[in-house]
Amino acid sequence: MQDVDLVVVGSIGLDTIETKYERQEDVLGGSVSYACAAASFFARTGMVGVAGTDFPEEFMDCYRHFGIDLEGLQLQEGSTFRWSGVYEDDMINRRTLSTCLNVFADFMPELPVRYQSAPYVLLGNISPELQLHVLSQVTAPKFVLADTMDLWINIADEPLQEVIRRVNMLALNDGEARLLTQEQNLKGCARRILDMGPDYVVIKKGEHGALLASRSGFYLIPAFPVDDVVDPTGAGDAFAGAFMGRLSQQDGIDDKTVCEALLYGSVVASFNVEAFSLNRLELLDKQAIADRLAALKAMIRIG
Amino acid sequence: MQDVDLVVVGSIGLDTIETKYERQEDVLGGSVSYACAAASFFARTGMVGVAGTDFPEEFMDCYRHFGIDLEGLQLQEGSTFRWSGVYEDDMINRRTLSTCLNVFADFMPELPVRYQSAPYVLLGNISPELQLHVLSQVTAPKFVLADTMDLWINIADEPLQEVIRRVNMLALNDGEARLLTQEQNLKGCARRILDMGPDYVVIKKGEHGALLASRSGFYLIPAFPVDDVVDPTGAGDAFAGAFMGRLSQQDGIDDKTVCEALLYGSVVASFNVEAFSLNRLELLDKQAIADRLAALKAMIRIG
Numbered sequence: 001m002q003d004v005d006l007v008v009v010g011s012i013g014l015d016t017i018e019t020k021y022e023r024q025e026d027v028l029g030g031s032v033s034y035a036c037a038a039a040s041f042f043a044r045t046g047m048v049g050v051a052g053t054d055f056p057e058e059f060m061d062c063y064r065h066f067g068i069d070l071e072g073l074q075l076q077e078g079s080t081f082r083w084s085g086v087y088e089d090d091m092i093n094r095r096t097l098s099t100c101l102n103v104f105a106d107f108m109p110e111l112p113v114r115y116q117s118a119p120y121v122l123l124g125n126i127s128p129e130l131q132l133h134v135l136s137q138v139t140a141p142k143f144v145l146a147d148t149m150d151l152w153i154n155i156a157d158e159p160l161q162e163v164i165r166r167v168n169m170l171a172l173n174d175g176e177a178r179l180l181t182q183e184q185n186l187k188g189c190a191r192r193i194l195d196m197g198p199d200y201v202v203i204k205k206g207e208h209g210a211l212l213a214s215r216s217g218f219y220l221i222p223a224f225p226v227d228d229v230v231d232p233t234g235a236g237d238a239f240a241g242a243f244m245g246r247l248s249q250q251d252g253i254d255d256k257t258v259c260e261a262l263l264y265g266s267v268v269a270s271f272n273v274e275a276f277s278l279n280r281l282e283l284l285d286k287q288a289i290a291d292r293l294a295a296l297k298a299m300i301r302i303g
Numbered sequence: 304m305q306d307v308d309l310v311v312v313g314s315i316g317l318d319t320i321e322t323k324y325e326r327q328e329d330v331l332g333g334s335v336s337y338a339c340a341a342a343s344f345f346a347r348t349g350m351v352g353v354a355g356t357d358f359p360e361e362f363m364d365c366y367r368h369f370g371i372d373l374e375g376l377q378l379q380e381g382s383t384f385r386w387s388g389v390y391e392d393d394m395i396n397r398r399t400l401s402t403c404l405n406v407f408a409d410f411m412p413e414l415p416v417r418y419q420s421a422p423y424v425l426l427g428n429i430s431p432e433l434q435l436h437v438l439s440q441v442t443a444p445k446f447v448l449a450d451t452m453d454l455w456i457n458i459a460d461e462p463l464q465e466v467i468r469r470v471n472m473l474a475l476n477d478g479e480a481r482l483l484t485q486e487q488n489l490k491g492c493a494r495r496i497l498d499m500g501p502d503y504v505v506i507k508k509g510e511h512g513a514l515l516a517s518r519s520g521f522y523l524i525p526a527f528p529v530d531d532v533v534d535p536t537g538a539g540d541a542f543a544g545a546f547m548g549r550l551s552q553q554d555g556i557d558d559k560t561v562c563e564a565l566l567y568g569s570v571v572a573s574f575n576v577e578a579f580s581l582n583r584l585e586l587l588d589k590q591a592i593a594d595r596l597a598a599l600k601a602m603i604r605i606g
Contacts, residue, residue, distance in 0.1 A: 090487070091487070185529075185530060186528065187528050187530055211528065219603075220602045222523045225489065225523070226488075293606070298520070299523045300522075303600050
């Protein structure tokens, strides 16, 4: 079997999602599902995650449809992680209704030997301790991106600091960046995080795009404005996955290749929100990605 | 005396502003003050507004410092319009504490003869009836931009519709666009507004930039991320003023010149929020504008 270009670790979930318009029960979700599917358009992607014995075979077929390498997927006796949430009318803010960790509670990410030499690693949003455990298994990473969330900033500051010190890029949303740094201004937040170690920090602002900070400056990464947001779940994971997948196919890593790969992240994320679960990504092809990328570039080619 | 390139109508106010860090009393404000000051870096700008006999001479000097043409400024017996408000910690949302219309209550904008042939007209945020009264006095406008706000959408829908029908561009913020069109999605909002008549609509999103819609497509106008927002008051007016000032110096009006002029709007607005009142704009020069414009362009020159 071929090696993988990119290893992604994160959660696998069965999500119950309610929006103003619709409710969907037990659909395929979780950060690793979205990120791997998004990355698969660009790179050979290995998944590291855990599902329960109740995980529907059709969802395994969905992973296979994307050509995701599943050697790192663990199937454990018990129920799959479940999350349910409801979106406000603005389709941005959401409230968690319930979280059942199930088999995810004892998740210990183990990388198959074939994954350990992967040059690109995406540490999806799981506890920083587990992210560190993954880092300890990769032998020669070229670029590691860690995603995180408010929960870990609040309860696991020390291991999170260690993660931040050891990765090349940290991705988090604006509220989380403010929480982590105790700064209001996003440029100030980004500077503080760069001081902690990484070469890049991406502060995600949902429909407003993202702010990228590097050692040499700031960049404004646009979000593609979609006509109809059906379900925003997983947009950040799809953004990170497509970014890492695309970046892994570039020769070098510098501000230019990082920015360009982030544009791909924006584009794939914008498709992702057009339907529940992976439904839109399942219908996506490289031509549609290229077309929307061109449209997005035209929208910012001004002045 | 020379003719003016641009006529701006709007409010003149003495503002009392409170932020998390500071409180400033009776500082020079009002939409026409910000817009004219911003426009003055690019164009011969005529002000149409009203102040009371209590209007401090130093504020007249401030207008003169910018080289604003003041023939259209009325001084009426009584007190100047006063507004006071307090910003939340996010420096975006604000609450009005008090509004005293004073001489502004009976404001009737009359254009000096020299202004009536001005090719560019900025209808700042005043009642749509007054905006129409200004429109009735200009003889051959080449490009008219109208700004508006939620108040007029709520209480003066019919005259506002007439304004929208008759101008080349409407500017409003995201919440107002949703209120006006009863649509949630901003692209949808923009399409509806274009259907009402204008060639362009700019939906302002504060620190997140703006969405421009034209007959041929959408553009993402970035905001320049500033290090320290001291007072956001007047940012939208400075944005519109600098835009119109710059546009009036271009040969043609098309998507390219409009986008380019909007970038100037972003840049001048970003300076404006770095201090209270017109304090930062008073220290500004063309070189600083050019430098920041170059920096902003570099931040979006990606992919």
